[in-house]
Amino acid sequence: MPPKPSSSAPLPLVSKQMMVLCWLSKKRINSKLIVPTSVVKLVKLDQHIGCAMSGLVSDARILVEHARVETQHHWFTYDEKLNVEPCVQSICDLASNFGEAQMARPFGVALLVAGVDENGPALFHTDPAGTYTKYLAKAIGAGAEVAQSSLKDHYKKDMSLEEAKKLALEVLKQVMEEKLTSTNVEVAVVLTNNPVFQVLKNVDLEPIIKEIEAASPLPM
Numbered sequence: 001m002p003p004k005p006s007s008s009a010p011l012p013l014v015s016k017q018m019m020v021l022c023w024l025s026k027k028r029i030n031s032k033l034i035v036p037t038s039v040v041k042l043v044k045l046d047q048h049i050g051c052a053m054s055g056l057v058s059d060a061r062i063l064v065e066h067a068r069v070e071t072q073h074h075w076f077t078y079d080e081k082l083n084v085e086p087c088v089q090s091i092c093d094l095a096s097n098f099g100e101a102q103m104a105r106p107f108g109v110a111l112l113v114a115g116v117d118e119n120g121p122a123l124f125h126t127d128p129a130g131t132y133t134k135y136l137a138k139a140i141g142a143g144a145e146v147a148q149s150s151l152k153d154h155y156k157k158d159m160s161l162e163e164a165k166k167l168a169l170e171v172l173k174q175v176m177e178e179k180l181t182s183t184n185v186e187v188a189v190v191l192t193n194n195p196v197f198q199v200l201k202n203v204d205l206e207p208i209i210k211e212i213e214a215a216s217p218l219p220m
Contacts, residue, residue, distance in 0.1 A: 010041065010052030011147060011168045012114045013137045014121045015159040036183045046071035048115045048195040049084055050188050054141035055109030055128075063107060066094050083117040088124040088132050096130025110140045116195040143175025150174060150218055161189065166208055170218050180213075182206050 043051050045067045053060040070090040074082040095107050106128040114123040125140065126132045137155045139147035150171045159167065165187060173180045182202035190197050 013164045015164045042186045042188045044197045050197040052112040059107040060109040084115040084122040092130040116192045
């Protein structure tokens with residue numbers, strides 16, 4: 001059996017009106033001696049595609065590096081960016097072929113791959129079996145069932161960027177055991193009018209977190 005996803009909880013949201021993608025991932029900081037910036041759960045696959053992971057980070061690195069090679073190979077061969085879904089397909093092709101190449105077992109990691117291409121914003125969930133599904137909003141990892149239920153109740157397609165970031169943080173706060181801070185979460189965005197994967201700085205998150213702490217929690 002593949003290992004179960006760890007306690008991270010990525011929460012990507014797709015906002016159609018403002019054409020934005022918002023990821024949010026909890027960092028697991030279990031020691032004061034750990035440098036928070038060294039714990040990375042959000043990575044760039046290409047300029048316009050990002051990925052959040054939950055599970056074995058070592059396994060995720062193999063899939064991430066494979067996706068990066070595929071996107072760059074497509075760029076150099078065809079002089080165009082690889083769309084999000086073919087990128088996800090390449091990841092799942094490798095994941096489903098375990099035992100035939102470098103992995104003798106399934107990859108113990110779930111991924112949320114999202115980006116913006118010529119078809120607009122797109123979000124896909126991949127599992128260790130190598131299957132993928134397209135979503136508008138998706139949570140994985142510890143507390144995913146509670147988070148997904150909350151997303152179903154509060155997610156709207158016409159959300160603005162600020163509303164998407166706030167909702168993701170509010171949902172994550174519900175399933176986190178420790179206090180929500182700018183050092184134990186990561187938020188990244190890709191805008192359709194500027195399709196570049198960007199991880200937000202702590203200073204950008206602190207005002208949103210303060211607003212959430214002062215407001216009433218989301219109804220369950």
